[in-house]
Amino acid sequence: xxxxxxxxxxxxxxxxxxxxxxxxxxxxxxxxxxxxxxxxxxxxxxxxxxxxxxxxxxxxxxxxxxxxxxxxxxxxxxxxxxxxxxxxxxxxxxxxxxxxxxxxxxxxxxxxxxxxxxxxxxxxxxxxxxxxxxxxxxxxxxxxx
Numbered sequence: 075x076x077x078x079x080x081x082x083x084x085x086x087x088x089x090x091x092x093x094x095x096x097x098x099x100x101x102x103x104x105x106x107x108x109x110x111x112x113x114x115x116x117x118x119x120x121x122x123x124x125x126x127x128x129x130x131x132x133x134x135x136x137x138x139x140x141x142x143x144x145x146x147x148x149x150x151x152x153x154x155x156x157x158x159x160x161x162x163x164x165x166x167x168x169x170x171x172x173x174x175x176x177x178x179x180x181x182x183x184x185x186x187x188x189x190x191x192x193x194x195x196x197x198x199x200x201x202x203x204x205x206x207x208x209x210x211x212x213x214x215x216x217x218x219x
Contacts, residue, residue, distance in 0.1 A: 080138065081129065081137075081138035081139060081140045082138070082139055082140070082165055083139075083140040083141075083142060084139060084140070084141055084142070084162075084165070084206070084208060085142045085143075085144060085149060085206075086141050086142065086143055086205060086206040086208070087143070087149065087151075087205070087206040088143065088205065088206070089126050089127075089128060089141055089142075089143035091182070091205050092141050092204075092205040092206060092208075093128055093130070093141065094182065095179070095182045095184065095204055095205050096130050096139065096141075097130070098178045098181070098182070099167065099169075099175060099178055099179070100132070100133055100169075101130040101131060101132055101133070101139065102130065102131055102133070103128055103129070103130055104129040104130065104131050104138070105128070105129050106126070106127065106128045106129075107126075107127050108124070108125070108126050108127070108145075109123075109124070109125055109127055110122075110123060110124035110125070110145075110146075120147060121147075122146050122147060123144075123146070123147075124144070124145040124146040125142045125143060125144045125145060126142070126143045126145065127140060127141065127142050127143075128140070128141045129141075132167070137167075139165065153207075154203060154207030154209075155207065155209060157187075157201065157209065163209065164201060164208075164209035164210065164211050165208065165209075165210055165211070166210075166211035166212075166213065167210065167211065167212055167213070168213055168214070168215065169212050169213065169214050170214065171214065172190065172198050172199075172200070172212055172213070172214035175212045175214075176190075176200070176202070176212070179202050179204070179210075179212070182204075182205065184202045184203060184204050184205070184210075185202060185203070186200040186201065186202055187200070187201045187202065187203060187209075188200075188201075192216070195216055196215065196216060197213045197214065197215055197216060198213070198214045198216060199211060199212065199213035199214070200212055
């Protein structure tokens with residue numbers, strides 16, 4: 075059996091703000107829609123499911139995020155996920171310039187959880203708290219001389 079990761083789905087508080095954050099980082103919007111009806115109730119498992127959605131893609135075409143802003147049922151606010159909680163942990167991106175990515179994130183009020191770390195002289199990386207509390211890992215591969 076063949077398997078392929080299609081996308082990562084994330085429910086968000088504000089679809090437009092989340093799209094702005096990720097498109098400023100370099101993703102592009104593939105499409106937008108408002109979905110509802112029996113097929114969405116069945117697929118998602120929520121009666122009366124109604125949501126605004128957007129599909130975003132990385133520049134190389136290999137990664138996609140599907141963002142949902144629920145109209146019905148009401149979105150449930152929770153505390154932001156912590157890195158050690160069971161469940162969806164984070165979404166990670168490679169960037170060619172970590173400082174530039176962090177400057178973009180800062181324009182959206184998103185800052186590193188603690189700071190920038192270096193992993194075995196291979197990556198500089200950090201976790202930022204993005205829109206709707208999403209943990210986003212940004213990593214820049216270090217060039218070896």
